[in-house]
Amino acid sequence: MTKTLLLLPGDGIGPEVSAVARRVAGRLINHGLPLTVEEAPFGGVSIDAHGVPLTDATLARALQADAVLMGAVGGPQWANQSYATRPEAGLLKLRSEMQVYANLRPARCFTALADASTLKRVYVEGLDILFVRELTGGVYFGEPRGVETLADGQRRGVNTHVYTSSEIRRVARVAFELARGRKHEVVSAEKANVMEAGLLWREEVQALRDAEYPDIKLSHMLADNMAMQLVKNPRQFDLILTDNLFGDILSDEAAMLTGSLGMLPSAAIGDAGRAGLYEPIHGSAPDIAGRGIANPCAAVLSLAMALRHSLGAPELAARVEAAVEAALDKGARTPDLGGTLSTVAMGDAILAGL
Numbered sequence: 001m002t003k004t005l006l007l008l009p010g011d012g013i014g015p016e017v018s019a020v021a022r023r024v025a026g027r028l029i030n031h032g033l034p035l036t037v038e039e040a041p042f043g044g045v046s047i048d049a050h051g052v053p054l055t056d057a058t059l060a061r062a063l064q065a066d067a068v069l070m071g072a073v074g075g076p077q078w079a080n081q082s083y084a085t086r087p088e089a090g091l092l093k094l095r096s097e098m099q100v101y102a103n104l105r106p107a108r109c110f111t112a113l114a115d116a117s118t119l120k121r122v123y124v125e126g127l128d129i130l131f132v133r134e135l136t137g138g139v140y141f142g143e144p145r146g147v148e149t150l151a152d153g154q155r156r157g158v159n160t161h162v163y164t165s166s167e168i169r170r171v172a173r174v175a176f177e178l179a180r181g182r183k184h185e186v187v188s189a190e191k192a193n194v195m196e197a198g199l200l201w202r203e204e205v206q207a208l209r210d211a212e213y214p215d216i217k218l219s220h221m222l223a224d225n226m227a228m229q230l231v232k233n234p235r236q237f238d239l240i241l242t243d244n245l246f247g248d249i250l251s252d253e254a255a256m257l258t259g260s261l262g263m264l265p266s267a268a269i270g271d272a273g274r275a276g277l278y279e280p281i282h283g284s285a286p287d288i289a290g291r292g293i294a295n296p297c298a299a300v301l302s303l304a305m306a307l308r309h310s311l312g313a314p315e316l317a318a319r320v321e322a323a324v325e326a327a328l329d330k331g332a333r334t335p336d337l338g339g340t341l342s343t344v345a346m347g348d349a350i351l352a353g354l
């Protein structure tokens, strides 16, 4: 059965890197992969054309697709819009409507790039951490939220960090299942020392582990300590489970350890049978947009994650990943990695390895 991949190229360098992912998908299709690739407007370009970052039409197509591959959203020209019509609001709505509650963010240090990190090679070489970040709950979505003016004229801003036991357990289950394909180890991070919802997180994760995953070694770490441990001794971690906000922060920190933001893909998945949402973790990079020098590797590796988790083609996923690694081993580099290749030429090098 032919599956559908919906591309949302978005803003900034998004269209440039998405075009390379599209070429890679095209190559696989030519060799027999039953896949149709479509495109839809999303983010700032959608605000300009339709007044909102996520139109009902784009949302409907995302919900019908088997996988959605996003480029990037946002840019300075939309940064002063009211909160609800910013590109970021469209992304949060898309995650929420697609019910992709588990965000997989691998932070892997490619051997060929180990010297690009701000940490010494001895600490990061071989680094391979998988973050499982809760993506559709917590303070990003909790109510009440907003800013009000008090009687004395002060302003008061409110956001609510809230989780139910089922929201915690479903994402913890994803983490434990993935841990079975790795080192059978999970470290879960929260602030159980100051937050009730953090303590609930700890208790629910532990209860699920005790009831159904006795083969998994689970430990708990306070999120501030984890931030420190990630730069002190990052290779102690294999799989990290955490909430939406701590996951946002800690996964950026871990990404920088790999030295190459332009290399890192991500996947957001929900219950079996639902479409996944895939995106490079680099942003829209307005400073280099339109110059044809963006690194397309993260977009291509995000396509690989889509092949593995949503498109039923894990073997092709491994081939695409190997092609990226082979291109790097041969010295192919975009400027962010210290090289001189254009986005298109880097795509050529990946395709040559495929």
Ligand code: IPM
Binding pocket: 088, 091, 092, 248
């Ligand atoms: C990320 C980004 C988003 C987030 C923004 C763009 C809404 O930082 O994917 O990590 O905070 O989740």
Ligand code: MG
Binding pocket: 248, 249, 252
């Ligand atoms: Mg972030």
